[in-house]
Amino acid sequence: MAAKEETPGDPERRTQFADLIRNRRKQLGLGLDAFAQKAIDPVSGTRVTRGWIYRLETGEKVTPPEFEELRALAAAAELPVEALQDAAGSQFHGRDPLVTGSPVSVAYVRKLDRMPPEQRDRLLAFIDTLVPPGEGEDQ
Incomplete structure (x- = not known):
């Protein structure tokens, strides 16, 4: 065999x-x-x-x-x-995760990949002020 x-x-x-x-x-x-x-x-x-x-x-x-x-x-x-x-x-x-996420979240992640690292870090820090890590996590 x-x-x-x-x-x-x-x-x-x-x-x-x-x-x-x-x-x-x-x-x-x-x-x-x-x-x-x-x-x-x-x-x-x-x-x-x-x-x-x-x-x-x-x-x-x-x-x-x-x-x-x-x-x-x-x-x-x-x-x-x-x-x-x-x-x-x-x-x-x-x-x-990029295929199974919502179409909106997939679009945002793809845009993040095209950003320079410094801008991406600043954007993620800003997002953390709006939705602190740990809030709204799926369990």
Whole structure:
């Protein structure tokens, strides 16, 4: 029997979430143990184990994280939970946030990509004054 040819669209080949977690952990200078100790959801107290993070980062199969686990990982990574939701949706469900968002939000994001970084940062800071991070988050 011929070996199955893997294509870039295969779910096993998607690594957006694992890459985000691994790269952010390294940026913060944290080992697996220290990162896992910080991976506690501030609302529910849900923890993400060192073993799960290790399996994720090394490409082993893991159960997709629940929202509370995403919040725990966001706390450890010091990132907005939305960034983790988008990456997890891409890796575990093949969901492209630019395709599945509303047409208006997709149009705005595409415009953001064409802006110089300094203007983009100023615009995002302004948006944060209108809708502070954490308000109106989908759960």
